[in-house]
Amino acid sequence: MKDIILKAENISKQYRLGVVGTGSLMHDLNRWWHQIRGKEDPYLKIGETNDRSTKGESDYVWALQDINFEIGRGEVIGIIGKNGAGKSTLLKILSRVTAPTTGSIKFGGRVASLLEVGTGFNGEMTGRENIYLNGAILGMTKKEITSKLDEIIEFSGCQRYIDTPVKRYSSGMYVRLAFAVAAFLEPEILIIDEVLAVGDAEFQKKAIGKMQDISKTGGRTVLFVSHNMAAVKSLCTRGILLENGKVKYEGSIDHIIERYLEDEKTTAHRILSDEIIKNHNADFIKLIEVKVINTSNAISINHGIADDINIEFTYDILKENELFTHGFNLFNIENIHILSSHDKRSLTLSEALPIGRYKKSVIIPGNLLAEGSYTCSFAIMRYNPFFVEFHEMNIVGFNIIDEFGDKTVRGNYFGHFPGIIRPELTWKIKSNE
Amino acid sequence: MFTLLAQAYLLVSLTKFNPKTMIPNEQTNTTWLFEITPKNKFFSLNLKEVWQYRDLLFLFVKRDIVTVYKQTVLGPLWFFIQPLFTSITFTIIFNNVAGITTGTVPPFLFNLASITVWNYFTSCLNGTSNTFANNAGIFGKVYFPRIIAPLTVVISNLAKFLIQVFIFLCFFIYYYSQNASISFNSATVFFPLIVILLGVLGLGLGMMISALVTKYRDLTYLIGFGVQLLMYISAVFFPLQLIAIKMPNYAWLVKYNPLAYCIEATRYMLLSTGEFPIWGMLYTVTITVSVFLIGLLFFNHTEKKFIDTV
Numbered sequence: 001m002k003d004i005i006l007k008a009e010n011i012s013k014q015y016r017l018g019v020v021g022t023g024s025l026m027h028d029l030n031r032w033w034h035q036i037r038g039k040e041d042p043y044l045k046i047g048e049t050n051d052r053s054t055k056g057e058s059d060y061v062w063a064l065q066d067i068n069f070e071i072g073r074g075e076v077i078g079i080i081g082k083n084g085a086g087k088s089t090l091l092k093i094l095s096r097v098t099a100p101t102t103g104s105i106k107f108g109g110r111v112a113s114l115l116e117v118g119t120g121f122n123g124e125m126t127g128r129e130n131i132y133l134n135g136a137i138l139g140m141t142k143k144e145i146t147s148k149l150d151e152i153i154e155f156s157g158c159q160r161y162i163d164t165p166v167k168r169y170s171s172g173m174y175v176r177l178a179f180a181v182a183a184f185l186e187p188e189i190l191i192i193d194e195v196l197a198v199g200d201a202e203f204q205k206k207a208i209g210k211m212q213d214i215s216k217t218g219g220r221t222v223l224f225v226s227h228n229m230a231a232v233k234s235l236c237t238r239g240i241l242l243e244n245g246k247v248k249y250e251g252s253i254d255h256i257i258e259r260y261l262e263d264e265k266t267t268a269h270r271i272l273s274d275e276i277i278k279n280h281n282a283d284f285i286k287l288i289e290v291k292v293i294n295t296s297n298a299i300s301i302n303h304g305i306a307d308d309i310n311i312e313f314t315y316d317i318l319k320e321n322e323l324f325t326h327g328f329n330l331f332n333i334e335n336i337h338i339l340s341s342h343d344k345r346s347l348t349l350s351e352a353l354p355i356g357r358y359k360k361s362v363i364i365p366g367n368l369l370a371e372g373s374y375t376c377s378f379a380i381m382r383y384n385p386f387f388v389e390f391h392e393m394n395i396v397g398f399n400i401i402d403e404f405g406d407k408t409v410r411g412n413y414f415g416h417f418p419g420i421i422r423p424e425l426t427w428k429i430k431s432n433e
Numbered sequence: 434m435f436t437l438l439a440q441a442y443l444l445v446s447l448t449k450f451n452p453k454t455m456i457p458n459e460q461t462n463t464t465w466l467f468e469i470t471p472k473n474k475f476f477s478l479n480l481k482e483v484w485q486y487r488d489l490l491f492l493f494v495k496r497d498i499v500t501v502y503k504q505t506v507l508g509p510l511w512f513f514i515q516p517l518f519t520s521i522t523f524t525i526i527f528n529n530v531a532g533i534t535t536g537t538v539p540p541f542l543f544n545l546a547s548i549t550v551w552n553y554f555t556s557c558l559n560g561t562s563n564t565f566a567n568n569a570g571i572f573g574k575v576y577f578p579r580i581i582a583p584l585t586v587v588i589s590n591l592a593k594f595l596i597q598v599f600i601f602l603c604f605f606i607y608y609y610s611q612n613a614s615i616s617f618n619s620a621t622v623f624f625p626l627i628v629i630l631l632g633v634l635g636l637g638l639g640m641m642i643s644a645l646v647t648k649y650r651d652l653t654y655l656i657g658f659g660v661q662l663l664m665y666i667s668a669v670f671f672p673l674q675l676i677a678i679k680m681p682n683y684a685w686l687v688k689y690n691p692l693a694y695c696i697e698a699t700r701y702m703l704l705s706t707g708e709f710p711i712w713g714m715l716y717t718v719t720i721t722v723s724v725f726l727i728g729l730l731f732f733n734h735t736e737k738k739f740i741d742t743v
């Protein structure tokens with residue numbers, strides 16, 4: 001028998017389009033006047049013109065439909081989905097900001113939700129006063145806050161300004177203080193929206209560490225919504241994937257992330273549109289196309305883990321006498337920047353190319369990256385002084401497929417193989433003689 | 434009478450709440466703490482929850498009082514200035530120019546007493562009627578019992594009111610030492626009840642309006658204007674009997690206005706002038722309780738989903 005702390009049954013949420021936002025008595029009177037004369041509602045037409053194909057139903061949208069799930073005590077659940085999948089609506093319902101249209105949710109513990117840090121902060125009040133106010137808004141009692149006040153202030157790193165009105169704070173300090181209050185919440189169920197994406201790198205690290213503490217040691221139930229897959233992966237044990245307002249998958253977090261990423265658009269061959277080119281300042285060069293080429297010289301999105309990958313950039317030189325070099329960045333699926341590289345020995349650094357079309361390629365050796373999906377960016381930069389003329393993200397992508405065998409790093413080991421990269425290293429043994 | 438009714442109501446709502454907290458969990462032996470459903474119960478005033486959030490109420494009140502006059506030149510002096518100048522104006526216009534008589538009581542004190550309680554009512558009404566609009570940002574991000582917001586308004590206005598009562602007392606002592614025919618009487622001890630009554634009436638009306646304003650923005654303008662007009666039929670600057678004598682045709686406007694009785698009763702309690710409107714007060718209590726219940730009904734109906742429409 002599982003210890004269920006949260007149970008959602010048939011939650012649906014319907015939003016009404018067109019009618020909402022008319023918000024004035026004149027409109028309602030007009031509507032009523034049309035009604036008593038037996039004419040149709042003049043404001044419903046607003047909804048209809050938008051979408052003729054679903055006439056009659058077009059003024060209603062289901063943001064969520066028949067959501068059912070159970071969450072056990074101490075579980076850390078990641079809720080993921082694309083924009084518009086219903087994540088925010090679900091969060092709003094779970095944190096009681098709005099009510100579902102149908103269904104019910106039962107809670108077996110105190111809930112605190114963090115849809116935003118610093119809710120209710122008042123600029124005129126001091127840091128200390130705001131800790132109390134914000135803490136109370138999040139559901140803490142004064143006594144609880146007082147007992148944690150020193151820890152909160154220390155965690156925020158704002159000791160010196162704690163008796164200064166927060167309107168005098170820098171935005172970074174403001175966020176630190178706000179997060180610090182949230183970090184010391186101790187409800188049985190914690191609902192978190194992407195609040196981790198705040199503050200500088202050092203503070204983010206601290207915040208993620210704190211989140212991990214909360215979820216691992218506290219035995220607390222956490223619902224976490226984020227686009228940062230690395231954060232979701234490191235914090236959550238189980239996941240719920242939402243798509244178009246419905247639960248698409250529910251299961252282990254690794255499985256869920258995989259399913260989520262499956263549909264992402266990656267292409268191994270990109271012909272660049274003028275629009276992308278226009279966004280850049282570089283006027284002497286124009287990127288034409290990019291290809292990801294496999295060992296048999298064909299464009300391919302999938303590559304064996306031990307195979308070399310050849311990325312070929314085609315560009316036009318539009319002006320003479322320009323010295324530059326090429327570079328690229330590689331990101332994995334969790335948007336972690338794996339590596340950056342540029343051609344420091346490029347001939348184009350010493351000798352300008354005549355006007356014309358050129359191809360440049362770079363080889364990512366086999367047995368370097370771990371399995372998974374990757375995306376590349378391409379850059380053109382100058383030396384002396386160093387300046388990036390052109391940098392375009394997500395130009396192409398590819399998948400690396402794990403394999404077994406002598407040519408791979410894995411060899412014949414079948415189990416889970418962790419690590420962001422998987423290079424072939426040299427192992428040596430030395431005798432003690 | 435009012436307190437009895439209020440107590441009875443609180444008792445009812447408490448007992449209503451208790452069974453709801455203990456929904457048995459069929460799968461495990463634990464009990465659910467609470468449940469989210471599409472709609473609120475009609476008159477549910479979740480007092481247990483409000484009590485859990487009492488610290489928030491206290492901190493909100495503190496915030497309101499502390500921050501209102503920050504970065505103003507005169508600070509809390511504004512609490513004094515506004516009623517004083519209004520009373521002086523009223524005395525000049527209504528008593529000196531228009532010739533309204535206030536019996537043996539100095540007109541200035543008569544006006545000051547009325548304006549002090551009238552101000553409390555209007556500030557409660559104005560403050561609570563914008564509950565949803567003013568708090569949309571915070572309501573959209575976090576849950577706490579929504580009724581905390583209008584309660585904050587009513588309580589923090591009480592602080593302002595007490596300061597104004599203090600001014601009244603100062604002038605009372607001054608006039609008393611000048612041998613004006615004013616005095617307290619045995620009814621004076623019930624003055625706090627009048628204040629509670631006005632607060633609850635303001636809260637009830639305000640909650641009702643706040644719910645309507647989420648749908649019809651135009652109402653905000655009507656309220657500002659309506660409150661001004663309401664003052665003229667609330668016996669603020671004239672004794673209750675005067676209207677019956679001078680304008681018998683329009684006296685019903687005042688007669689059906691519960692506020693007029695509150696103000697008349699205030700003057701009776703603080704200045705021993707006029708009569709204590711005993712039947713009028715019973716009528717006022719009835720109206721207040723009904724208005725409060727209707728306000729609560731409107732408020733409950735709106736609070737769960739208003740965020741979808743703002």
